[in-house]
Amino acid sequence: MARLQNSSCAWETARYVALGSERVYSIVFGCERPLAKVLLCGPFPADRLYSLAAWVKWARFLAKNGILAIRFDYRGTGESTGTFTEMNFNYWLEDVREMARWAASEFGHAPLVLHGKEMGGLLAQKVFASGGADGLLMWSPPVSARELLRQGLTIRLSMDLMMLKPGERKSAETYLSDLAAGRPIEVDGYTWSAGLWQSAADLALDEKFARPREGKELERPWNHVLLGQELVPLVKSPRLLRVMNPRSALVPDSPLNPDFTSFFQLNLNWLHENVVKPVVACNA
């Protein structure tokens, strides 16, 4: 475990948390007397590549504004141990559940919010619906895990366009049939297993969370926010793939570090209004 103080009141601690036979990598972006704790549930592993820096910037923004943020990598992905091929959505759902339990028990008694981006939004919604956490914030969650995989497959198809002749290319439907038949496929450096496809079958957003809007379930607030293309690289754009793989001297224009302050502030305000203030009022 490593802990560094990065300003008078904020600090960062990176550590591994044991989960079953694997270890989950986490970083706590902390502050003194946090008003709330936010567990950041990241996107699908292949999408993490594009947005991690912006995601971490959001974590630091929260910590600087009195909200403790915890980022982690799902088992078999990023810095966490485990093999991607052996993992599936059920494991990652368990990761969110266990990390939420861990986050609730550590770092004081502040309310816990699950905040998921894309795939993380879907997983966080499931854990929230089963009673975990005091609030839920989702950024562009997919309608279902199957839909997420279908979208993810576009990278495989665009690679095929680049590397294979027309007669050799497969359609998305053929690839999905391969998966359903138990034949793994390679997508952007990850081996998608039949288990991954099967575990996606029953994983979909509950209907009441499916549209971008705010709500309250059992007095617990939730918010579904749709990320627009103006938030690249927090969201993936078709151009990002080319920009991040520059084998040509001419690099298309693509923002790397735009100013997200107003978007972050908007989300921070929602957390203050819907999670922090009611708890403070309740305690008073």
Next chain:
Amino acid sequence: MRDALSIEIDGLCLHGTRHTGPNPSRRGIVFFNSGAQPRSGRGELYVQLADKLAEHGFACFRFDMPGLGDSDGELPARHVDLYQLIQDGGHAACAARLTQVLLDMHKLDDMVLAGICGGAMTSVFAVPMLPKRISGLVLLDLLFFSVRPRTAPGAQEQPRSSWRDKQTRRLAQWKASIHDKILTSRWEPQITALYHKLKRASKAILPQRLPADANVKLLDVLTSVLNARIPALLISARPTQHTTPAFDYWAHLRQRCPRGWELVQIPGTTHSFVENGGSRAVLETILKWLSGHGSPHRGALPAVLDTVGSKHTSFSPEYVSAGSE
């Protein structure tokens, strides 16, 4: 075994990961970010490499440079700005300081610097800053041209005539239609092979000059590093079998420094080595090279390829140039 590390460099909190194996030695390998990607690399390539190399006794480190991945710091506004910073050696000082800290903190004798693309550039530029502690370079798909924005500033100021635009568009359409026809023709392999033969022949006859967009600074530093006898392994991805590069940087490099480095080309994969068993090929190539250059237990890796397992590989690395000491 992985450990989370956080180190303060120039007032910034840099986050990283250490990989150690059951039989650790006093030799290390540190990986630097490829472009804007986090330290895990695309398809977690760096993670896979570090895990395997740690099993073979190396202490492996992966760190996010300032602003990238988990590390603190401000990034430039656009991707191309970051690439230009890196290709000019902008990460080298930080990488060298970090390497020094890791060497001291973990009581290592020396370090191999490694990376893909921008990570390879950072490795090259960092060597002169700590020459005595670097035992080798592993450079994956190092690019020698300088990147620039597609919409260069001032490009709008010189509008071409509409007639010229029209002709250029016509020519491009004609070329594209010929290209499509060839692709679907049953003579495509022969035509493509002939095209590349002609291209190679013209290159052999016509004098070759360094292109205008060559990264001269990188070539100069790499030349001086190689001439200083720092062993280097260069692994290049070759997307298609018949592609002929506009300029043969490898031949150019061979002329400037004929010895001490090896070039391995991996056909059929991409710049990130994520296609067609590219990552496995990279791992096998690195292990093979390390067993001869700077293995923690020199000569103790006779079964390296068996350990990695080659039954799934669909590649065939080509040893294009094997410099000898």
